Amino acid sequence: MAFRFELQCTDTSTALGTPARRGVFHTPHGPVQTPGFMPVGTQGTVKGLTIDQVAGTGAHMILGNTYHLGLRPGHEVVKTLGGLHAMSGWEGPILTDSGGFQVFSLDGINKISEHSVIFRSHIDGALIDLTPEYSMQIQESLGSDVAMVLDHVVALPAEKDAVQDAMERSIRWAKRCLEYAGRADQAKFAIVQGGLDVELRVQCAREMAAMNFEGYAVGGLSVGEPPPEMYRITQATTPELPQQKPRYLMGVGRPIDLLESVARGIDLFDCVMPTRNGRNGYAFTDAGPIKIRNAKHKTDTSPLDPNCDCLACTRHSRGYLRHLFIVGEMLGPSLLSLHNLTYYQKVMQGAREAIEQGCFAQYMATKKQQWGIE
Numbered sequence: 001m002a003f004r005f006e007l008q009c010t011d012t013s014t015a016l017g018t019p020a021r022r023g024v025f026h027t028p029h030g031p032v033q034t035p036g037f038m039p040v041g042t043q044g045t046v047k048g049l050t051i052d053q054v055a056g057t058g059a060h061m062i063l064g065n066t067y068h069l070g071l072r073p074g075h076e077v078v079k080t081l082g083g084l085h086a087m088s089g090w091e092g093p094i095l096t097d098s099g100g101f102q103v104f105s106l107d108g109i110n111k112i113s114e115h116s117v118i119f120r121s122h123i124d125g126a127l128i129d130l131t132p133e134y135s136m137q138i139q140e141s142l143g144s145d146v147a148m149v150l151d152h153v154v155a156l157p158a159e160k161d162a163v164q165d166a167m168e169r170s171i172r173w174a175k176r177c178l179e180y181a182g183r184a185d186q187a188k189f190a191i192v193q194g195g196l197d198v199e200l201r202v203q204c205a206r207e208m209a210a211m212n213f214e215g216y217a218v219g220g221l222s223v224g225e226p227p228p229e230m231y232r233i234t235q236a237t238t239p240e241l242p243q244q245k246p247r248y249l250m251g252v253g254r255p256i257d258l259l260e261s262v263a264r265g266i267d268l269f270d271c272v273m274p275t276r277n278g279r280n281g282y283a284f285t286d287a288g289p290i291k292i293r294n295a296k297h298k299t300d301t302s303p304l305d306p307n308c309d310c311l312a313c314t315r316h317s318r319g320y321l322r323h324l325f326i327v328g329e330m331l332g333p334s335l336l337s338l339h340n341l342t343y344y345q346k347v348m349q350g351a352r353e354a355i356e357q358g359c360f361a362q363y364m365a366t367k368k369q370q371w372g373i374e
């Protein structure tokens, strides 16, 4: 069996009506410990880090993108280079997004029809006709272990009929992706849409659950809605998804969002925050966030985070890291990205251990207190 989700134990200590879950998602490129965080490697690289550094953070699975790689260098080139694994050298599991979200979120014209979404390449202006089948074909060339279905995401806030129209189209497109005769060693994940409307979310989740996907993502969130709204929708959606399949909350989130969502039954996460914020000099630590450019760090010889064993925290001071950002040295963004990814993996490792011990609620409360959250 190329793919298998092994649900090891659950923890109901948070009493949110759906338990936190500890599991292992087995893939052809190795196991992924859940709950787990997947670093974003949009262009086939986690920006500023070597793959050995990414592995060193504790990451098991990384993300690639159909939209970007499909445009440049083009999926045929990636295929000729042996696929994303051979090209990047990453030997672990890879998940690729379908490209739809990038089309809808990158401002610019796009034309939606039942057939596809047509958009102009932001690189050379060429018209691209992205059908569910073409998205699957690109992801097949990329050779990812998990391919996301092509979905239609509407920007929030949106009228209920627009959300319903996009949700129903996403169901029809998901069916077309499932029917696409791809490779046996590539899993397909469904993506549940429905905006912030519980009724639409439940309907969509049930229709997707009735189709035989290897995993289920909750999409259409982390698009600017208030975190409590994200939690409310997640909590309404996960109970409708198959218990024995992995659940992936797309684009989430801050460390607190990861824990609040684990408590509501989510197994996998991705987010650009640790790397994007790292590149901008914003570090996540047990004592809360640090803006390294702040003058108060200028002569600070202490490490970024005394509890962290990453290269940035064991080899350098806050004063040096600040200096790198002030003079614009490329090592600065790399080191803070490395630290943030290490930090995210440590938060998730703690979550996995807490669920195993049945004390996830206590773990979340402790982290909230450390982070200065009510």
Ligand SMILES: Cc1ccc(CCc2c3nc[nH]c3cc3c(=O)[nH]c(N)nc23)cc1
Binding pocket: 040, 041, 042, 063, 064, 065, 096, 097, 098, 099, 100, 101, 148, 151, 153, 191, 218, 219, 220, 221, 222, 223, 250, 251, 252, 270
């Ligand atoms: C490389 C890569 C980058 C980013 C992503 C996830 C991108 C992403 C979202 N990010 C925030 N919210 C999101 C919602 C959706 C969504 O509803 N559908 C899809 N297909 N992707 C989403 C996947 C892969």
Ligand SMILES: [Zn+2]
Binding pocket: 304, 305, 308, 309, 310, 311, 312, 313, 314, 338, 339, 340, 342
């Ligand atoms: Zn560190």
